[in-house]
Amino acid sequence: MPASAQAGGTEPPRYDFREAEPRWQRAWDERGCFRAEDVPTDGKPKYYVLEMFPYPSGKIHMGHVRNYTLGDVVARYKRARGYSVLHPMGWDAFGLPAENAARERGVHPAAWTWENIASMRAELQRMGLSLDWSREFATCDPAYYGQQQKLFLDLLRAGLAERRDAWVNWDPVDGTVLANEQVIDGRGWRSGAPVEKKRLSQWFLKITDYAPDLLAALGELDRWPERVRVMQEKWIGRSEGARLGFSLASPVDGIERVEVYTTRPDTLFGMSFLALAPEHPLAAVAAARDPAAAAFVAECRSMGTSEAVIEAAEKKGFDTGLRVRHPFLPGATYPVWIANFVLMEYGTGAIFGCPAHDQRDLEFARKYDLSVLPVVLPPGADAASFQVDDEAYIGPGTLINSGFLDGLDTDAAKRAAIDGLARQGIGAGVTNWRLRDWGVSRQRYWGCPIPVIHCATCGVVPVPDEQLPVVLPEDVAFDRPGNPLDHHPSWKHVHCPRCGGAATRETDTFDTFVDSSWYFARFCSPRAEQPVSREAARHWMPVDQYIGGIEHAILHLLYARFFTRALRDTGHLDVAEPFAGLFTQGMVTHESYRGSDGQWRYPAEVERRADGTVVDRATGEAVSVGRVEKMSKSRRNTVDPDAIIERYGADTPRWFILSDNPPERDMEWTEAGVAGAFRFVQRVFRLAETLAVETRPEIDTGSVSFSSAARTLRRATHRAIAAVTEALEEFAFNVAVARLYELANAIADAERESAEDEGLAWARREAVDSLARLISPMMPHLSEEMYVRLHPDTAKLVAELPWPDADPSLLAAEAVTLAVQVMGKLRGTIEMPPDAASDAVLAAAEAEPNVAKLLAGKRIIKRIHVPNRIVNFVIAG
């Protein structure tokens, strides 16, 4: 077990992080090291580093520690490289957990949230992050959400927000709309009540207006992970096809045509039915005329809108008895079904079924015994014998059984079919998108109020600017289901700003994703009177490096990209893309432990004995060690960052997190790993401590002749500078750490050399000084503590110093070891001066005893020499 840091009487000097870390944090704060200007005038290039801001749940977890450590390394490194850095922090403070706390424990959501923020801020401050805390804000502060209300009204004026009816997941017990991911097995996640599909009037932001641009611009996000771009591309879901109207054989209720979207107009002649979504208007007409149809529609409705639910469901349909005419075959008509697998939200909510060339249609046709006519012949297949059994043929081919399309290939047939539809005026080629408009209404209290007023005479009226912000009332009750804003006795009753008559406020609040869709822009000028100071944003935006979890790959990142465009088009911003660089970190995992009682145990509750068994600390009973998986409260495999910082300080967990593995992968938190990091902290500190008590040699590095040992150490130092720099640039933090271990090892090696060697003493100072500065992005407190020992008179903090430069002349080795291969196999090595002439190298290689033995009596066909690396002899026979 690692010792605590309290130094004992006879112990070697130990780094007292408990005293040092708060001291350096105060020093950075007092000197304003991490303050940024809204519009800097220092002439430095800008660099905006941002980590996804946290939800104030009450305590930080290791995922936060990893996220903010990664960001801090980037911020500190870039600052040292001469950038003017913006590195802010705030709180994604609206959301359901606060309301749950209110319901369960009677705490007001605001009080609960602000208390959580206070304790989490203190935790983050103990980490020693180079944040500009003067820019901090919480989205639940009216100073923030009031600005958001202004933005919304601008979007409304620009036609980018609109109110319309939509199908939603409705929890009848909680009286609220649920997001898709809050519907579990068709039931509300909290109430357990079966979720209904309900049509409600909702606010939508028109993200679909930007679909083409959001898709096209993905190609330019070259500092985003490929997989995130792919996910967004899929989500936006562009497809090319045709829209066409099928006319009903006999119109009902004035409806004469059904619009259908298809990507396969070439297969029109293989049609065997038309299918409607259960929510389709024509399905409603059918339901009104036929109780059986109504029952089927009701059954589908009770299934919920969750795509996962639909997927699991069996394909079911109901024949309405209606028939439609074929666009190209006069006289031919086809049945109109209502089918549970047709999505109202995609395309037109109606499809034509071509079972031979679509798997879903085929399953449906087989179930209800509908015709299956192949119209596309696969390459090489025989028209007479080709048939479709249980697998539809969806590939390209040659058209058959298709009238004027016969003989064309699929692509030509698509064009010809579209032309045919266009000539008749019943269809056209269209581009369709999977992306839907963003429904932002939530029937909740703890969110940003949507700033509009509903008036019986004037309709929807925006809240006038001078009445903003619309502030949440504080006196709310959570004693019954539904939205407290709606139940509030007075809040919603207002006068219409237009006609002065009695009116009501909108009681819905915004989806919290709205809050996080522009916070990065607000950070540029967090106290501005307007939502965004355009001047500040022009300087700082876009975010140069955004860092966060992959779980936000689609929603948050797509919403933010949309919102940034919308803000550009409403005059608030000048950029379209919010995040020029994106880094997605891996999760933090840990072993899980389970006692004989079947209960999970926290890592802090167990102990690993010398014999490798793991026991319960309290009872001494053996516990079984389970899988390594993502830290979660339910598995109790979490480690509390605060406890770790209390025991080891902040630098140790920072170092361990960075050293363990590449940051994009999942890391495993282990006690041994942290303990190892702590040992290194102490070891490095001792290096500085030892040097600091020695005399400081003042020598002229230009004229002194360094000993071999000194030259070796200087080379190690400068190689470390170069290698660490390169690694940090590439986000290879684990490699940077490895190079720093090497430098520390090289210093330790040099310490064993003669103490009389003045040049070596100087080289050791240079090495330790470089080490102190190179660790500064990762272990900033230790770095300062070492530096001040080496430079007691310094006026500067490491946080204010430029990054060290490697001297290129010192990087080259005095001798290089070349591998000598015979027929590609390593047979020996030779030492040569760097860049030695080929002749000399080859001669030396041939003379190498083992090589000479193998070459004896053989004819050398080819001699390969890669300078400073390798020699390879190819021999005959």
Place this chain on the structure above:
RNA sequence: GCGAGAGUGGCGGAACGGUAGACGCAGUCGACUCAAAAUCGACCGACGAAAGUCUUGUGGGUUCGAAUCCCUCCUCUCGCACCA
């Protein structure tokens, strides 16, 4: 099913087409100690007494030379998925 990524010692991992396994963790032995911790030193892929042979998921290919490039297959992880 589709898409993306990954397979290297006991573990995490390193490696511009050029000495595979840097660095760390774990482990073994030793020094110091009454002892332990801490610290320091040595060892640490497999087989072999050694010379040496083998070794980066599998099988092939390109190359003087492949963890790295190309193809086949296998496994794992993540994401998406009735999108017409």
